[in-house]
Each structure stands twice: as structure tokens, then as C-alpha cells.
Amino acid sequence: MPTTSNRGATLHYETTGEGPTVVFVSDVGYGAWLWGWHHDAVAGPYEALVWDLRGTGESDAPAGPYSVGTLAADLEAVLADHGVGSAHLVGAGLGGMVALRYAHEYSRARTLTLYNTAASGEAVDADALDALALDNGPEASLSGAFSSQFRERATDLVSRITEWREREDATGGAFAAQAGAMTDFEAPPLYEVTVPTEVYYGLSDPAVPTDAAEALARDLPRGTGEAVEGRHCSFVEHATAVTDRLVAFLDEHADD
Template identity: 55%
Template structure:
């Protein structure tokens, strides 16, 4: 099982497939399971690389504080270990913020896809994000039309294995709320921003503001709540693959 190391922290990742690397970065506290709907869609023309951020899954969970810069340095350590020279970064929530922080600091990012990621962490509703880990998590994650048909038992089994514990979640939330991407006009990496229309965690207009501020940003609204990329995976996957193929 591949592990990278950054400052004494062990970081777990998995990779499968051939071709250009697509690296998936999850929302604060969510495990790698949350990319299962996208992972299989890209494998074939691309290599999928899924990271367990510090505090999550099989990676170490050192005491906080965490910040986006440290999480981006963790990703760089993974790329060095995996000998990845360039990658398309796909991030959800905090994962999108980490993708932005990575693109600012390091030079391996070929593109950015940010799902439910705002232009500033200050607009993140931390209470709604914490509810994603409570008993009513499907109501935060999915629209009512999908709650009844979502594979809840299966997802809860994955979450028990992969999601961060309470202390690590708090450190990840703090990193997210403190995130400031800096001047957006300085980003030259092609970017696709997908804004769920009904996320309780991040307003859709904050996602659109991110895309508008990026010189090479594209914005598209997505139906659904905070885990719209699961509920509407076909539409999201089609848009993601179209974006990657056009680069």
C-alpha cells in the first residue's frame, strides 16, 4: 500500500489506471469513498489517484492546527512519492481549496476542477458541514428526491472506515474556514468550478464568484445539495471528462 511522508506524517493514497493522472481531493472530513462515483468514470483514458488527507482514512491524524498550505504540501509529497510529474486536480469543498493552494505554490497542476468550493472560506457554514457527520447527514448531502434511493447503508459502512474523527474534523474545518486563495487573477491554471444549487454548506454564488475571478475559470451550476457529484454523477462526470478532453 503506497504511503508518502511529509514532516513525519504518513499519507495514504491509491492509484489505478494508465494515462494522465487525475487526483481526487475530498471534502473536509470525508474519506476517499466520496470519489467512488468519479473514480471509475476517469479510469481508462486517465489514471485515478485518490488521497486520504491527513486526519482521514489510512493517513496519520496528527494534532492540529491544519491549513490549506500544509495540505497542499502533503499532496506534493504524494506526487513525489508516486513520481507524478503533472496532474489534473479535482477537489470537493476543502479539497478544491487545497487544489487552489497547490496550484499557487507548486507546478504540477495541469487543471483544477472545484466542486462546491467558494472564493473564500469565510462563507462556509461550519454548522451545516458538521451536520454532514450527524444522523441527518443525507439531508445535507442529497435532495429529498434522492434521500430515499441513496445507498445509505453502503455509504455508512464506507464512512465508518474512511471519514475523519471529531478532532481531525475540527482541524480540517478550521483550515477550510481560514482559507484565502489570494488574488484570483494570479491563477493561470485552467479551472472548472461546479456549484451545487442547493448546498447548505457553500452558497452557489460563492462558487460562481470563484470561477468569475479566475482568468481561465469556467462555471457551471449543478442540481443537488452538497454531495451533488454523487447524486448527479452522470452529469458531473460528463462535464468533468469534457473539460479534461478539451485541454
């Protein structure tokens, strides 16, 4: 796995496939496992790039606080190290905020796909976000991420997700620093983020209210919004339908 560094943190990333680069930016606490379904759908006609946010997986976990600006600068360091001239950004929660900030400050973003993201950290339910931490225990921490129907139906998959989380997820101070970055976020002027953007949001997401995600889609000049059944990881629970839409969106803008 290649590495680069930024502001005192070594950052690990991984790439697969060839073609236009699609970069996945994770949510608070979650490791690269979060993008396994999307990665498989994209890698091939596109280059899929997955990186560990500082505090997560194989990247360093310097003491907080963290900010979305720092995480966007980390992303710029990764893309510069890999020699990426332009990229499609896919971000969830905190990762969606990082993608927004990145698209405003740097020149490489071609499109944005945002899951369960708000334009302001004030809209995020901080208690519900904290409840997603692995420190609360595997079962309790998944209740806000996936519907009860999914957890009861896909027990083998839930067990594998728990194993992946124990290897990769941020815990303790690193989780708190990432959560603080999310709740402290304030988006740049959205009218200045002019790349094509699709916003998806879980209808039962306890951390990011639907009205906040809908407002984000409405306020972006080239934004569209789409509701998905489920909770904070609705885009994983309904990965087949969501990734089909993602690939269609990427294909539509591949020549932009």
C-alpha cells in the same frame, strides 16, 4: 497502498489506470469513497490517484490545527513520491481549496475541477459544515449532503455510503481540524491561478453559498461555472452527468 510522509504525517494513496494523472482531493471529513464514481469514469485512459487527507482513512491523524497550506504540501509530497510530473486536480469543498492553493504554489497542476468551493472560508457556513460530520449520526449528517429525494429513492446506495463512511471518514478532532482549515482559508490572488478551471456548485448547498462559488468561477482567469441540482455532494448525486463533463474537460486539455 503506497505511502509517503510530510510534516509528521504518513499519507496513504492509491492509483489505477495509465495515462495523464488525475488527482482527487476530498472534502472535509470524507474518505476516498467520495470519488468512487469519478474514479470509475476516469481510470483507464487516465491514471486516477486518490489519497487520504491527513485525519482521514489510512493516513495519520496528527493533532490540529490543520491548514490548507499544510494539506497542499501533503499533496505535493504524494505527487513527488509517485513521480508525477503534472496532474489534473479534482477537489471538493476543502479539497477544492487545496487544489487552488496547490496550483498557485506548485508547478504540477494542469487543470482544476472544483466542486462546491469558495475562495474564502468566511463565505462557508460553519454550522452547516459541522452538521455534515458523521459524529452527528448517519442520517442527520447526510441531510446536508444529499437531497431528500435522493435519500428516499436510493436507499440501498445510502446504506452503502453509510458503511463506507464508518470505515473511512474523519471524526472527532480530525474532522474539526479539517473544518477549521476550510473556514480559515483565504485564496491566493485568483488572477495568478491561470490553469483552465471548471467550478460546479450545488444550488441547495447549505455549506457553500451559490454566490460564493459563482464569484470564484468569475474571478479565475480561465474559470467557468456550472450549477448542479442538489446539496453539498451534488457532484455525487448527479455523478453520471458530472463525470461526463469531467472526462470531456480532461480530453480537451490532455495535450496542453
